[in-house]
Amino acid sequence: MFDDAVIAAIGETEKSRPSPDDDQPFSDLEEYFRMATAETLADAGLELSAVDGLGVARPSTETPYRYPLMVADAIGLADLEWLTTTDHCGGQAVPLLAQAAMAVDAGVAETILCLGADVPKRPDRGSGEIFPRDPRGLQREYKDPFGVQGTNAEVALVQNRHAERFGTNPEELGRLYVAQRRHAAANPLAYFDEEVDLDAYLGSAPIADPVRLFDCVIPVNAGFGALVTTPERAEELGADPVSIAGVGHNHCPTVPDDRRLTSIGMAPAARRAFAAAGLDPLEADFYQLYDDYPIVVAIEMEELGLYEAGEAGRFLAETGFGIDGEVPLNTGGGQLCAGQAGVAGGFLQLLEAVRQLRGEGGDRQVPGAERGIVTGIGGVSANYDGVLAANSVMVVERGWAA
Amino acid sequence: MSPDRPLPDSRAEYDEAFWRGAAEGRLLVQECADCGARQLHPRPGCRSCGSGELGWLEAEGVGEVYAHTVIRRATEHPWFADEVPYVVAMVELPEGPSLWTTVVDCPPEAVEIGMPVEVTFEAVAEGIALPLFRPR
Numbered sequence: 001m002f003d004d005a006v007i008a009a010i011g012e013t014e015k016s017r018p019s020p021d022d023d024q025p026f027s028d029l030e031e032y033f034r035m036a037t038a039e040t041l042a043d044a045g046l047e048l049s050a051v052d053g054l055g056v057a058r059p060s061t062e063t064p065y066r067y068p069l070m071v072a073d074a075i076g077l078a079d080l081e082w083l084t085t086t087d088h089c090g091g092q093a094v095p096l097l098a099q100a101a102m103a104v105d106a107g108v109a110e111t112i113l114c115l116g117a118d119v120p121k122r123p124d125r126g127s128g129e130i131f132p133r134d135p136r137g138l139q140r141e142y143k144d145p146f147g148v149q150g151t152n153a154e155v156a157l158v159q160n161r162h163a164e165r166f167g168t169n170p171e172e173l174g175r176l177y178v179a180q181r182r183h184a185a186a187n188p189l190a191y192f193d194e195e196v197d198l199d200a201y202l203g204s205a206p207i208a209d210p211v212r213l214f215d216c217v218i219p220v221n222a223g224f225g226a227l228v229t230t231p232e233r234a235e236e237l238g239a240d241p242v243s244i245a246g247v248g249h250n251h252c253p254t255v256p257d258d259r260r261l262t263s264i265g266m267a268p269a270a271r272r273a274f275a276a277a278g279l280d281p282l283e284a285d286f287y288q289l290y291d292d293y294p295i296v297v298a299i300e301m302e303e304l305g306l307y308e309a310g311e312a313g314r315f316l317a318e319t320g321f322g323i324d325g326e327v328p329l330n331t332g333g334g335q336l337c338a339g340q341a342g343v344a345g346g347f348l349q350l351l352e353a354v355r356q357l358r359g360e361g362g363d364r365q366v367p368g369a370e371r372g373i374v375t376g377i378g379g380v381s382a383n384y385d386g387v388l389a390a391n392s393v394m395v396v397e398r399g400w401a402a
Numbered sequence: 403m404s405p406d407r408p409l410p411d412s413r414a415e416y417d418e419a420f421w422r423g424a425a426e427g428r429l430l431v432q433e434c435a436d437c438g439a440r441q442l443h444p445r446p447g448c449r450s451c452g453s454g455e456l457g458w459l460e461a462e463g464v465g466e467v468y469a470h471t472v473i474r475r476a477t478e479h480p481w482f483a484d485e486v487p488y489v490v491a492m493v494e495l496p497e498g499p500s501l502w503t504t505v506v507d508c509p510p511e512a513v514e515i516g517m518p519v520e521v522t523f524e525a526v527a528e529g530i531a532l533p534l535f536r537p538r
Contacts, residue, residue, distance in 0.1 A: 156471030
């Protein structure tokens with residue numbers, strides 16, 4: 001899709017969950033951006049001065065205005081030929097990388113660093129207390145006062161409606177979680193390092209019926225980076241490049257009345273990405289799908305075209321989601337099991353895709369991975385009479401075809 | 403320090419009428435003067451045609467549960483910690499739009515999809531009332 005841009009390097013920090021009872025390492029937000037930068041540049045074998053463009057995924061934690069400039073200053077970047085930001089909530093890694101690829105492809109800048117970081121937890125405050133509310137609008141005025149407990153409650157209604165409409169049950173959804181926990185156990189950068197079985201999933205604490213504790217992501221602090229540059233520059237660096245074969249978006253989508261709450265409106269984004277890449281979605285080698293909840297992953301898989309509407313139960317019960325299965329899913333553990341770094345969470349999916357295509361998946365490597373799908377979802381999946389969401393789908397491919 | 407109750411207390415000009423109506427015991431939905439489409443939550447423009455000519459229609463005050471949950475843990479808004487278990491529901495109005503609300507005056511486990519409900523207003527602060535629902 002982009003004739004003159006590739007992903008040449010990636011960086012990802014370890015995850016931590018500091019709390020009053022757990023003395024885990026804690027760093028300020030800008031320090032996560034700096035660490036992610038150092039990891040990414042080390043992967044590329046580049047000096048900071050070689051970076052001439054910066055893209056910053058806006059964190060959920062309160063930040064001053066002109067924040068991308070502050071990040072550039074904090075990490076020591078100067079004389080940038082291109083600077084941008086995304087503000088798409090959790091799914092913004094895909095649109096940020098797409099923006100960077102467009103800028104490199106157009107010749108606006110040559111070597112663009114894309115960063116995402118968030119500190120949803122501080123030693124003295126949990127994630128729910130850190131995320132600031134909207135100053136006004138849907139969440140602040142029309143959900144919170146009624147006791148809607150953020151996305152956990154919203155997705156509970158999604159799962160409730162999906163069960164009513166399609167019969168989807170927790171035993172089926174739990175298979176997604178169990179597979180991802182196994183992948184996390186094989187990922188040194190994942191928060192969880194032990195597998196669990198279906199009984200542990202089913203027995204996890206009720207949060208908002210039918211949503212359980214293991215339906216919810218594990219909030220962590222982390223930083224992520226990805227470097228987009230020209231194929232020529234990537235070759236000079238001796239990088240193992242990954243190309244973007246297709247990308248599609250569908251923001252603030254509409255869905256049919258009879259699919260309210262059971263559709264997120266990702267299908268048009270998927271069609272655009274697959275058409276650009278010439279990919280049959282069933283033929284991808286892996287699926288790094290934005291996983292704020294298993295039910296959301298199940299809906300995404302329908303909208304990507306992996307099964308027909310109404311077949312969710314059979315599909316979830318019969319498909320293999322491990323690295324040797326038909327649908328290798330979130331091979332690094334995903335946000336459910338590797339951890340969700342606030343609204344930088346979607347970077348996890350993108351960076352794991354790059355690792356798989358470079359053959360760096362270790363014990364969780366999908367053999368012979370050549371092409372894979374990455375998704376991002378931001379915003380709020382369930383609105384009053386619309387879907388307030390940012391959907392992104394990207395097809396990534398090993399090497400450089402042109 | 404006890405947490406504050408989340409309140410709908412930062413009015414935009416385009417939704418002031420909704421909350422004034424609620425304080426007076428009336429449930430209002432936005433209706434487009436140009437195309438007739440109705441919507442909640444209130445917005446400055448019509449979702450169907452983009453018109454800025456939006457008026458207000460008083461709803462009958464009945465509806466059906468479209469989807470629901472029983473909150474077991476106040477993971478985001480700790481003010482509600484003493485309220486659990488309680489119901490959060492999306493209620494669909496015969497006028498068209500739906501709203502996020504709660505169902506009160508019955509055990510949480512009794513709520514189900516399709517349940518007929520009617521509006522009841524709870525005053526939560528000076529001049530502020532929330533449209534809640536109870537079994538009909």
